Structures are given as structure tokens and as C-alpha cells.
Amino acid sequence: MADLSTMLANKRVLAVDDLVESRSAMKKMLTILGADKVDIAMDGDEATDYILNNDYDLIISDYNLGRGRDGQQILEEARFTHQIKATCTFVMLTGENAMDMVMGAIEYEPDDYITKPFTIDVMRQRLTRILAIKQMLKPINDAMDKQDRPTILALCDQLILAQPRLKRRVERIKGRTLLKLKKFDEALALYEDILQDREINWALLGKATCLFKLEKYPASEKVLVRTIREHPKYVQCYDLLSKIHLKNKDLKSAQNSLISATNVSPKQVLRQMELGRLAYANKDFTVAEAAFKMSVKLARHSCYRSVKNYLFFAKSVQHKITPANNRDSRAGSTEAFKAVEEAKNLYKENTDYVFEATIIESTTYTNLGKEADAKAIAAKAEELLTHVNDPTGAMQLSMVNVFLETSQHAKAQDMLAELGKRKDLSRAETRELTRTRNEISEQVVREYTTEINDKAIAFFERGQLQQAIDLFDTATAYKEAGYTVMVNAIQAKVTFMDQREPTRAMLKEVDELFVRMGELPSHDERYDRWIQLKKTQIRLKRAI
Known part of the structure; x- marks a missing residue:
């Protein structure tokens, strides 16, 4: 067996833990095992800064890091920004009762995870095994860092012959590379060959993915349903199944597939965001509210933080807000205002985003029955719109709706007239324009024409x-x-x-x-x- 101290010699290591005693113990343990270049980070933000400014060979991070980024968010951001190379080894540490909480992290595929508490012998055994494998995979990982996919395929074939015990691991890399090269028939043949020998969940998902890419949706769905039945916690299957339902224009089934996935892995932020969008499109505002609330929470310290999470969350709670001063309405309006305010503060340099947030703020006041407040905020939105360079049709339509909500029909008609002259409206925006025009009553138009008459x-x-x-x-x-x-x-x-x-x-x-x-x-x-x-x-x- 390879000597761990030799493998760790001259390797750059980062250890991340929020507890002083744990950081000290981990550094001491790594030093005893042979590491001589160990950096220590006390939280996710510090770890992310370290990763941004250094090339690490090994990163060991606790999952739970207190406030701020957790271990999953360190890993997902490092993968998203390509700040860690394929040659880098990432090991996640997790509490023994926290496996459900780290399903999201496992989806980003750390090289290994170790359950706490652990001894130095356990650490030695696990690191020796994974670093030995990484060493054998180094030529392939070097090619992956260079995105040299033809070389990756050639090296995969060579390593399968030279190291038969790594065959399945290497075949998995080969399959993904073929998918990235859009060689779907070749990838499908590879996965089917693997499955002839043994049913493996990732090979089943690979086969379903190939069939999906080849637009064989019923066949892909059949494989996924079978895989989910045998491996109900393999959440990526639910994601692909959701995409098939979308291809079939079955938005409700697509939403239900993602609900199943989030029940298994609630901390995967991109999935929560997609679930929120689907539920909102389905007008299932209760599900949309929960999904966007989780998206805001998960993405707050993540590279996936987006103004859309805040705005859609504020929109999703509107169904609870009424002039009645009941508990649900008060809670909904408080959450909406909080989300809007946070969005304004985070994105205050972006007039477009501040405008969208202000529109939602006005609507919230309207739903509360506070007409004067709604009209005052609408005036702020109107002023912001004048400072937007080349406002979109969607922005103008949202301004029209707020004008109508605040009984400013003349202004609504003026903007509708502007919208009618645009040649760049999407089909959805054209439908919305037509719907808005049709919803304006004859009496409203009479009032508007009378206002123009007076001028x-x-x-x-x-x-x-x-x-x-x-x-x-x-x-x-x-x-x-x-x-x-x-x-x-x-x-x-x-x-x-x-x-x-x-x-x-x-x-x-x-x-x-x-x-x-x-x-x-x-x-x-x-x-x-x-x-x-x-x-x-x-x-x-x-x-x-």
C-alpha cells in the first residue's frame, strides 16, 4: 500500500472547521500523517478566500460551519467557479446523525466523506485509499483540467487495461466525457455494456440521460422510474424525470418530481429554485413560497444568490396578503417587505432590480388595502423606470399593472400605447399586453379619454x-x-x-x-x- 506521508509531502492542504479545538486537532493530525503545508480556515467565507487565492491538493472541510457558508457551499462554489482542479481531493466531514443534511453536498461529489468522530487511524486509512486512487487517475484529471476531452477518452481506455480494479470508476468518467462531447449513441452503448454485467445506479442514470438526449423520452422515463424504485435516494433521477415531464408539457408532474427530490435532498439550492419557478408557473403558491424561501436561505452565502429568489419569494406570499388584519396576512406582508428590502440593499446599484422590487412593494400595499401607500410606492417605481436604460416590455407591463392597481388609468393607457408600438415583445408579453387591454373596462377607458379630453x-x-x-x-x-x-x-x-x-x-x-x-x-x-x-x-x- 502507498505510504501516506510520501503522498502528503509537499502537498498544499486546507482544513476547515469552525471550532477552535477541532481545527487544532485536525492540523495536528494532518501533521502527524505527513502534511507539512497546512492552512486552517475558521469558516466558509475564509475557506472560499483561501481556495480563490491558492491551488490546493487536498481540502478537508467540516460540513457544519456555523453561520455563513457551510461545507456544501464551499464545495459547490469551488466547483461552480472552477477554483479547485480535478486533481484536488475534497473530503467532507459530517456528524454521524447528519447524513440527510449532507445529501446536497454528496450530489457535488466530494472524493470522500468521513463520519465524525473519527480516529487518526481512520483518517490515515481513508486518505491513503483516496489519495492512492487520485494518484492513479492523475493523468486523466490533468486532461480534465485542460478540458482535453479526446485525451481523456484515450487515457480512460489505457487505464482500464492497466488498472482493472478502477474500471467502473474510469468508465464513469468516460461516460460523462462522451456526454459532454454529445456522443450520445456511443455513451449509450457504454452504459448498456456496464449494465449487462451489473446494475449500477449511475449507469442507469447515464443510460436514461442518453435516451433523453436522443429524444427517446418514454424509454428514458421507463429507466428512471425503475431506477427510482430501486434507488429512491438517487435524486438526480428525479431531476431528469422532471425535464421529461417538461418536454411533455406536464408542468404539474415536473413539479411533483422535484418535490420528491427536495424531500430527499432539501439543501440543493438549484433544485429548490427550479421547484419554485415551476410551482409559481402552476400557481401553486404554497409550494412556490416554501421553495423560494429555502432558495433565499441556501443561496444567501452562495455563488447562486440571485435577486430572482428574493423577488419570486415576495411574489409567492402575495396570495396570503389581504386587507383583513389576520395572522397569515401580517406574516405574509412582513416576509414580502423583508425580502424586497433585502433585494434593494443587495442590488442597490442595479436600477432594474430595484425597480422590480419596488413594483412588488407597491402590490403588497395594494393587497393590504393601503391605497395611499401603494400609490406613493408606485410613484417611486415610475421614477425608477425613467432611469432604466432601454426598459424591457416586461418592465413596462409590470408598471401598467401597478398603475391599474392604484387607479392611475390614464398613465396605464399611456404606457399601453407605448407598448403597442414595440416590435420586440415576446409572445408571452404580447399575450399579456392583449390580456391587460381586454381587462380594462369600458368605464375605465371612458375615464381615461375624459382625462385626455381635459388636457x-x-x-x-x-x-x-x-x-x-x-x-x-x-x-x-x-x-x-x-x-x-x-x-x-x-x-x-x-x-x-x-x-x-x-x-x-x-x-x-x-x-x-x-x-x-x-x-x-x-x-x-x-x-x-x-x-x-x-x-x-x-x-x-x-x-x-
């Missing part, structure tokens, strides 16, 4: 006829525009032509307005004015 009259009275005509055109573009608005629009156009010269185009516009109005009854208070305008219209036509 146009002010221009007319100041002699700014063209500006008045432009506003009247905006108002009369709606079929709900009332008789008074149309009469005023005719008045502005007739006066404009009388002072300058009539045009066929504008005369046609006036004719169309008269047709829309039809015949006014003689008892209508606008009748005399309507008759006079008709006479002026006839005179202007004769002048052409």
Missing part, C-alpha cells in the same frame, strides 16, 4: 391647436370615447382648418367622427353645437 381642451383654449388635435386623436382612437370627446375633437379640427386651410385628409377624419356619432337628438345639450359644426364642415368642403 386637449387646455391646449385648444391656449390656441395650441395641433397639440390639442394630437391629444383628441389619442382619445378618439378608443371606440369607448364619448360624444363630448368626439364633438371636441371635431371642433379642434374644424377650427384648425378654418384658420389655415382645409385638407382632404382632415375633412375625412371629421366625416368619420360624425358617422361614429350618428344623429344627435334635438334635446341633447350638444345638439346646437353639433349642427353648427356640420355646417362649417360643409363650407370647408366647398372651399377645396
Whole structure:
């Protein structure tokens, strides 16, 4: 057997534990075993800084590190940012009753994990075994660090012949490499060959993945269902099964698959985020709330921290918020405001994110029945939107909805008009635009056109006829525009032509307005004015 002291000599080692006594004991143990370059980190943040600035050959981390990043988050961030090489060995230490809590860490595949408490002999035995294997795999791992996949495949074939006892471990590397090269048929043949000899859970998942990539969804699903039945804690199977359900447009089943996965491994943040998005799309706000709450908690000290977690969590609790001053409503609004405020503080340099958070804040006040507060926050969102470079259609639509929630219908209509001119709306945004327009009642549009009418009259009275005509055109573009608005629009156009010269185009516009109005009854208070305008219209036509 290889000598551990020789393997540790001149190797850079990082040991991570939040307890002073444990750190001291671990460093002493590693020194006795032969390590002469040992760094000690007292928490996840310090460990992450060490990893960022040094190349380590061996990292040993306790899973539970108190506040801040835990061992899983150190590992996932190191993998995500490629700060640890494939040649580096990562060993996780875990309390004997904490296995359920470290399922997420195991998904990121530490090279080994050791249950606490352990003796120096246990540490010697485990490190000797894993470092010996890593030494034999070093040429392959060097090629992995260089992302030289053809060389990885060639070295895998060589090592399988030279070290038959590593065959399964090397075949697993080979299968993943073939998948990354999109050689799905070749990878499928490899996994099926392995399964002919022995059923292994990772080979079953590999086969299902190949079938999925080859768009053989029923066959892939069949393999996954069987694998889950035999290996119910192999959570990656649930992830792939969820993707198959999504391909079949079965969002509810996709959500249920991820619920099953999170029941097994609750601390995998990316899965919680995906579950939240699916549940929100399914309008299952109770599940979405729980998933995004966990996402916020898990990602707070992680590389996966995202403003979307905070915003979707705040959105997900809205279903509980009502003007009724009950416990659920109070708790929901408190959590929503807290999430919004945290998002604003964390991303205060990003106007887009602050705008989105402010929109949700206004909606929360609306749901609480606090109309004045909602309108005041809506004004802040409106101001923020003016500072956004090239606002998206989605941002403008959210502003429209807040305008409507706060009874600012004129502003909503103005922004809807802007949105109607955009050529870059997605299908979903176009559907939302249509839905919003359809939901605005005739009375709302009447109120809006009346507001425009008042502004146009002010221009007319100041002699700014063209500006008045432009506003009247905006108002009369709606079929709900009332008789008074149309009469005023005719008045502005007739006066404009009388002072300058009539045009066929504008005369046609006036004719169309008269047709829309039809015949006014003689008892209508606008009748005399309507008759006079008709006479002026006839005179202007004769002048052409």
C-alpha cells in the first residue's frame, strides 16, 4: 500500500472547521500523517478566500460551519467557479446523525466523506485509499483540467487495461466525457455494456440521460422510474424525470418530481429554485413560497444568490396578503417587505432590480388595502423606470399593472400605447399586453379619454391647436370615447382648418367622427353645437 506521508509531502492542504479545538486537532493530525503545508480556515467565507487565492491538493472541510457558508457551499462554489482542479481531493466531514443534511453536498461529489468522530487511524486509512486512487487517475484529471476531452477518452481506455480494479470508476468518467462531447449513441452503448454485467445506479442514470438526449423520452422515463424504485435516494433521477415531464408539457408532474427530490435532498439550492419557478408557473403558491424561501436561505452565502429568489419569494406570499388584519396576512406582508428590502440593499446599484422590487412593494400595499401607500410606492417605481436604460416590455407591463392597481388609468393607457408600438415583445408579453387591454373596462377607458379630453381642451383654449388635435386623436382612437370627446375633437379640427386651410385628409377624419356619432337628438345639450359644426364642415368642403 502507498505510504501516506510520501503522498502528503509537499502537498498544499486546507482544513476547515469552525471550532477552535477541532481545527487544532485536525492540523495536528494532518501533521502527524505527513502534511507539512497546512492552512486552517475558521469558516466558509475564509475557506472560499483561501481556495480563490491558492491551488490546493487536498481540502478537508467540516460540513457544519456555523453561520455563513457551510461545507456544501464551499464545495459547490469551488466547483461552480472552477477554483479547485480535478486533481484536488475534497473530503467532507459530517456528524454521524447528519447524513440527510449532507445529501446536497454528496450530489457535488466530494472524493470522500468521513463520519465524525473519527480516529487518526481512520483518517490515515481513508486518505491513503483516496489519495492512492487520485494518484492513479492523475493523468486523466490533468486532461480534465485542460478540458482535453479526446485525451481523456484515450487515457480512460489505457487505464482500464492497466488498472482493472478502477474500471467502473474510469468508465464513469468516460461516460460523462462522451456526454459532454454529445456522443450520445456511443455513451449509450457504454452504459448498456456496464449494465449487462451489473446494475449500477449511475449507469442507469447515464443510460436514461442518453435516451433523453436522443429524444427517446418514454424509454428514458421507463429507466428512471425503475431506477427510482430501486434507488429512491438517487435524486438526480428525479431531476431528469422532471425535464421529461417538461418536454411533455406536464408542468404539474415536473413539479411533483422535484418535490420528491427536495424531500430527499432539501439543501440543493438549484433544485429548490427550479421547484419554485415551476410551482409559481402552476400557481401553486404554497409550494412556490416554501421553495423560494429555502432558495433565499441556501443561496444567501452562495455563488447562486440571485435577486430572482428574493423577488419570486415576495411574489409567492402575495396570495396570503389581504386587507383583513389576520395572522397569515401580517406574516405574509412582513416576509414580502423583508425580502424586497433585502433585494434593494443587495442590488442597490442595479436600477432594474430595484425597480422590480419596488413594483412588488407597491402590490403588497395594494393587497393590504393601503391605497395611499401603494400609490406613493408606485410613484417611486415610475421614477425608477425613467432611469432604466432601454426598459424591457416586461418592465413596462409590470408598471401598467401597478398603475391599474392604484387607479392611475390614464398613465396605464399611456404606457399601453407605448407598448403597442414595440416590435420586440415576446409572445408571452404580447399575450399579456392583449390580456391587460381586454381587462380594462369600458368605464375605465371612458375615464381615461375624459382625462385626455381635459388636457386637449387646455391646449385648444391656449390656441395650441395641433397639440390639442394630437391629444383628441389619442382619445378618439378608443371606440369607448364619448360624444363630448368626439364633438371636441371635431371642433379642434374644424377650427384648425378654418384658420389655415382645409385638407382632404382632415375633412375625412371629421366625416368619420360624425358617422361614429350618428344623429344627435334635438334635446341633447350638444345638439346646437353639433349642427353648427356640420355646417362649417360643409363650407370647408366647398372651399377645396
